[in-house]
Amino acid sequence: MKKLCLLITIFICTNSFAINQNFETAKEQAVLHLENLVKIDTSYPNGKPLDAVRYIYTVLNENNIDWDIYIPTNQNKFPNQANIIAKINATNETAEKGSEKNPKLPPLILVTHLDTVPTKDSWSVDPFSATKKDGYLYGLGVTDNKDLASIFLTILTMLKPYESKLNRDIIFIATTDEEVGGNLGMQYLIDNKKLNIPPSSYALIEGGTVIKDEEGKASIVFVEASTKMYMDIKMTATGKPSHSAIAYKDHAIYKLSKAISTLENYNPPFRLNGLTKDFFEQIYPIQDDDGKTTINMLLSEDIEKAHATANAMSMDPFFKAQLKDVITPTVITSGNEANTISEKATATLNCRLLPDTNPEEFFQNIQNLLKDEDVSLEIAELPTLPFPNPMSTEDELFTSIKTVSEKLMPNAIITAGMSPASGDSEKLRRQGITTYGIGATAIQYKNENNNGTHVADEKINLQEFYSVLDFLYFIVEDFTLTKPKLQLQSELGSDLTP
Numbered sequence: 001m002k003k004l005c006l007l008i009t010i011f012i013c014t015n016s017f018a019i020n021q022n023f024e025t026a027k028e029q030a031v032l033h034l035e036n037l038v039k040i041d042t043s044y045p046n047g048k049p050l051d052a053v054r055y056i057y058t059v060l061n062e063n064n065i066d067w068d069i070y071i072p073t074n075q076n077k078f079p080n081q082a083n084i085i086a087k088i089n090a091t092n093e094t095a096e097k098g099s100e101k102n103p104k105l106p107p108l109i110l111v112t113h114l115d116t117v118p119t120k121d122s123w124s125v126d127p128f129s130a131t132k133k134d135g136y137l138y139g140l141g142v143t144d145n146k147d148l149a150s151i152f153l154t155i156l157t158m159l160k161p162y163e164s165k166l167n168r169d170i171i172f173i174a175t176t177d178e179e180v181g182g183n184l185g186m187q188y189l190i191d192n193k194k195l196n197i198p199p200s201s202y203a204l205i206e207g208g209t210v211i212k213d214e215e216g217k218a219s220i221v222f223v224e225a226s227t228k229m230y231m232d233i234k235m236t237a238t239g240k241p242s243h244s245a246i247a248y249k250d251h252a253i254y255k256l257s258k259a260i261s262t263l264e265n266y267n268p269p270f271r272l273n274g275l276t277k278d279f280f281e282q283i284y285p286i287q288d289d290d291g292k293t294t295i296n297m298l299l300s301e302d303i304e305k306a307h308a309t310a311n312a313m314s315m316d317p318f319f320k321a322q323l324k325d326v327i328t329p330t331v332i333t334s335g336n337e338a339n340t341i342s343e344k345a346t347a348t349l350n351c352r353l354l355p356d357t358n359p360e361e362f363f364q365n366i367q368n369l370l371k372d373e374d375v376s377l378e379i380a381e382l383p384t385l386p387f388p389n390p391m392s393t394e395d396e397l398f399t400s401i402k403t404v405s406e407k408l409m410p411n412a413i414i415t416a417g418m419s420p421a422s423g424d425s426e427k428l429r430r431q432g433i434t435t436y437g438i439g440a441t442a443i444q445y446k447n448e449n450n451n452g453t454h455v456a457d458e459k460i461n462l463q464e465f466y467s468v469l470d471f472l473y474f475i476v477e478d479f480t481l482t483k484p485k486l487q488l489q490s491e492l493g494s495d496l497t498p
Helices: 023-038 050-062 093-097 148-164 186-193 250-262 275-286 289-298 305-314 317-323 361-370 396-408 426-428 461-482 488-492
Strands: 067-071 081-090 108-113 131-133 137-139 171-174 202-205 209-214 218-227 227-240 326-333 344-353 375-383 415-419 434-437 457-460
Touching: 023 050, 023 131, 023 137, 023 461, 050 148, 050 171, 081 148, 081 186, 081 426, 093 317, 108 148, 108 426, 108 461, 131 461, 137 186, 137 461, 148 171, 148 461, 171 186, 186 426, 202 396, 202 426, 209 434, 209 461, 218 488, 227 250, 227 317, 250 375, 275 289, 275 317, 275 415, 289 305, 289 434, 305 317, 317 361, 317 461, 344 361, 361 375, 396 434, 415 426, 426 434, 426 457, 457 461
Parallel strands: 108 171, 108 202, 202 434, 218 415
Antiparallel strands: 067 081, 081 171, 131 137, 137 457, 209 218, 218 434, 227 344, 227 375, 326 344
């Protein structure tokens, strides 16, 4: 239910559309939400996700959608953090009462996060201005994850007038703190029993993408069905502290640098699990002769041939993430004065592990690798085991994803795979919730304008943004409405073309 909140003036136009909206209006509304959310600084650690939540509940109020805000404790240390959950109840008489013939089905959850990484210094535009240029919208969070927040919010308001036709509830969740672990966001909601969602539920979240070929045609619909495990290792080198004018060999930074160089040249063994094996088998038909030969060698029972192929494929960062554990130095620290050599130098090694990796054994292997280096290692963050199993893809939600993909992108391969990153999807799967990632913007091979996320001048192609809105809307429609599949668009006046 709606909570009584302090009256706060919102200097952002919402202009929610009426019940008889069409897709053109929906697209205008979605990009308006994106612009308005970008203008709110929600970056960690000093941003204000609470202001983004206030914007969202203003939109929800205008569309008569119930919501709850959950503000985590410890606000003195982490101010302005907030999460919001909104819900459309299925009011179809049969769905509401339930029956053996047509019971009310488990809900669908639309999950996004409002926080972003800190802004970089090298932006050419104001990261909070939502600048439009050359068909792109520039702004911090436009691809992670305010794009999905805007799309899901728009879909929720689109379907509110049709709640009598829903066969299951639709729940919208926008969290904070996802970029730094989710302890104030999704994990807070779970630990404090705020979700009240049955394990039989289904969820859509970020993580997947539509990959286009060089001609701009959809070639692969990549659905995230699992993630890698997240692990941090702290590496420390100790040396002789001194004035920088005295060049002792016992230098902590040199020791640390040497150990990092050893890690750079480390070639971990590759492994295929059931999900990644299926992924390579499913993309096989769209490969050229060289690609097919490569996949045949990778899947070969000849271990030496497969290992050599995996090493060659690992030159591509995405394939490396699918095939191997990955170690990346991220934060390096030592001293704070230019003329002083510090006694210690430390590095955070961010590790993304395959789901079947034993983290303790992995750590022992890294210790063995660096045994001749003068550094010490300690685990800073260990994955929680057991790690959730990959999604089976033999469920109703994946069927809807596949149905819509085949209709809108008939020549594309639809495949489930493993995301190299981690996030709230792991937390949902731990609750038994069937969760798929399919929220990212479409990308192209050899697209020089695609600059990714967590970078300066983060941008989103607006036409691709509209395509993702269409795609996700039809998935939600197919999965939640009692009427014939993919027919509500005629009522909304869609001009969507495959």
